Amino acid sequence: MIDVYFENLPVGHVIELGQHRVTREAIIEFATEFDPQPHHLDDEAANASILKGLSASGWHTCAIMMRMLCDGLVHRAASMGSPGIDEVRWMKPVRPDDLLTMRGEVKSARVSKSRPEMGIVDIEWSLFNEREQVALMRATGLYQVKNPEAA
């Protein structure tokens, strides 16, 4: 059921998503395919690294955020895709067994001048483990305007 349109995402609107449990197996599986640096693959190398222990690839963290977004928002939104990302910050390592939650806040929302049926929404997403924020992502999303004449 589609119930999130551009009109439902005004500036200041907050979206809570989650939860996602990270596993050691998922960290190693992702890193093996996409980011085979020793500190994402092997405990001994990870313990000797700057991050002092096994941690997820930053791109794995982004992919997990996308999955949380799909499950919590995109599947019920009139989404028209995304042209890109304005910022990603990997603030703290994401570890095996971390339980992640995510919160988004709409930072800007405007109707496209050239395509009045499309809204452009910038959301700042914050990812947390049980103790602290671990990542930040500012993403532009395109959402269908439900009532172009009123918007």
Add this chain to the structure above:
Amino acid sequence: MIDVYFENLPVGHVIELGQHRVTREAIIEFATEFDPQPHHLDDEAANASILKGLSASGWHTCAIMMRMLCDGLVHRAASMGSPGIDEVRWMKPVRPDDLLTMRGEVKSARVSKSRPEMGIVDIEWSLFNEREQVALMRATGLYQVKNPEAA
């Protein structure tokens, strides 16, 4: 063998990476786990979508770029990680059977004031299929300074 230090990445330096062949199976496998939107999973839905055909998740594209970076640069660089990404642009869809190549250009390079053994390097990475650019990523990387007293 580590032979890329901060000193080897001056402004204007160009790095060529590649090649990576994208497969239909990889697109569907990534999307199933991280971005299960119908146009990344199913030909019929994809053909009816804005992108008119199956395409890789933008996050899959980023993960492929990371793998190309690992294989072509990181494994021989004195890398000290990355605090984040300044921009990602998904310019054109990445399709099954695309053969991707990647080029980076160093946009800024400076030694950390608080940690003179660490250099901060901003690289703009461009990803191409056989015909055109498909993505852009501006990433900050941290690299060991080989000779802190000279840098």
